[in-house]
Amino acid sequence: MQLHISPSLRHVTVLPGKGLKEFIKVKVASRRVSYRMLFYSLLFFTFLLRFVFVLTSVDGIDGGETKCSAIGCLGKKLGPKLMGKKTESNVPEVIYQTLDAPLDKDELRGRSDIPQTLEEFMTEVKKGGFDAKTFAVKLREMVTLMEQRTRNAKIQEYLYRHVASSSIPKQLHCLDLRLASEHTNNAAARLQLPSAELVPALVDNSYFHFVLASDNVLAASVVAASLVRNCLRPQKVVLHIITDKKTYYPMQAWFSLHPLSPAIIEVKALHHFDWFTKGKVPVLEAMEKDQKVRSQFRGGSSAIVANTTEKPQVIAAKLQTLSPKYNSVMNHIRIHLPELFPSLNKVVFLDDDIVIQTDLTPLWDIDMNGKVNGAVETCTGEDKFVMSKRLKSYLNFSHPLILKNFNPNECAWAYGMNIFDLEAWRKTNISFTYHHWVEQNIKSDLSLWQLGTLPPGLIAFHGHVHIIDPFWHMLGLGYQEDTSFADAESAGVIHFNGRAKPWLDIAFPQLRPLWTKYVNFSDKFIKSCHIKAS
DSSP: OEEEEESSSSEEEEOOOOOOOOOOEEEEEESSSSSHHHHHHHHHHHHHHHHHHHHHHHHHHHSSSSSOHHHHHHHHHHHHHHTOOOOOSSOOOOHHHHHSSSGGGGGGTOSSOOSSHHHHHHHHHHHOOOOOHHHHHHHHHHHHHHHHHHHHHHHHHHHHHHHHHHHOOHHHHHHHHHHHHHHHHOOOGGGGSSOOGGGGGOTTTTEEEEEEEEHHHHHHHHHHHHHHOOOOOOOOEEEEEEEETTTTTEEEEEEHHHTTTSEEEEEEEEOHHHHHHHSSHHHHHHHHHHHHHHHHOOOOHHHTTTOOOOOHHHHHHHHHHHHHGGOHHHHGGGGGGHHHHTOEEEEEETTTTEEEEEEEEEGGSSOOOOOOEEBBSOOOOOTTSSSSOOGTTSSSSTHHHHHHHHHHHHBBBBEEEEEEEEEHHSSSOOOHHHHHHHHHHHTTSSSSSOSSHHHHHHHHHTTTTEEGGGOOOBTTTTOTTOOOHHHHHHHHEOOOOOOOOSSTTTTTTTTTTTHHTTTOOOOOOHHHOOOOOO
């Protein structure tokens, strides 16, 4: 069939195929019939003919020699669906029954007659002698065996990653020891930080105050260097570094020997804070109880990996709860910022696995609208793997206490780079709420949530969060291998949250340069500990 349309669209001519000379000439009426309507109708009719042809062709492939006309085949295809009836399947019912039948996984143990690959399976099929049931049995056994092996391989991968991410690399341990020795033997490594004339700036609210809590000297050095190097007004920046007792001397030695002038750096251990040494500290009490419950409840990594019923992703999440990070005081201390810095009105809190790639001082210009916590939400974004987190991703909504108080579909937000309005915070009961829920979780054998400080943070700051632009905080560089280098490079702050920290061998090689660019590999301490770019 041929279709001819005049340039003016006023005449449409349809010529039948097979060499027939007849034709139908349609004169489009100027008023009664729209030539556009006729044109679109003919176009639809053409597509309909193609649709009929495809359906009849598929029917011929499925059923071999067809005994119906084109219209008849179309009726066979569409009739049952239009009438709400099911079409008959060409797959024998015995195959469904066999594949649905439960299979004891112990039955496969030690078996040597199960095909190991699809090629072996197809070779057996081609030899013949298989009825439908035998075919289904062989297929079920092969697929089940492959599922078992895939599951075991994934669990081993998660276990190795857990061990790698939980251990301290010998290079970082070496760096701590070298710096501690330098602190003992070199007076220049024991400088007061900051110097006496700069101490008033530590409580001056005209400066931009950043807080970093870390027991990792190398990670802290990258955060500090990236912060100062990208700042347009470094002379107005104060970085308060909080560390633990064992890391204090190495941390002080590093920043004494590697000043970031004109920025002001303060290095302080927790035991140097008056508030921390007076009376009982709720966060430390909670950590002690939490650690005790975890050791009894989890049974260690061996018990977790030995579970044969849970999915690999669930086992990975449970392994992650054993990470020392989640029971580190450095991870919990942010909930006490108002007490640690009683003279400050606003601070930006930084995790030690981030890299700053832009000037962060404009964060002080953001109107928080009376909210306490400025954070990036994590339920919207192009990367659905990273940006799909809601409260149900962290809290156990099968527990009545959680279900009663929260909405599972409410959007979550992220720690890592947060603006905290300490003035507004002091007017709330956020810290009390945090500790109350941590206690409730411990009493319920960790059944409200299983890992980290973010779940109780989501609860404590509920209703006190101001959402900021996602440019300020890009997440997932420690577990999303598919993150684009270009996308990461264009973000204001990138966060290597996840196991693949940039200072570990398991870091993603295409993303690691964003972190290593702030490490001076010619430094004598870095070189002596064999810390390398790759």
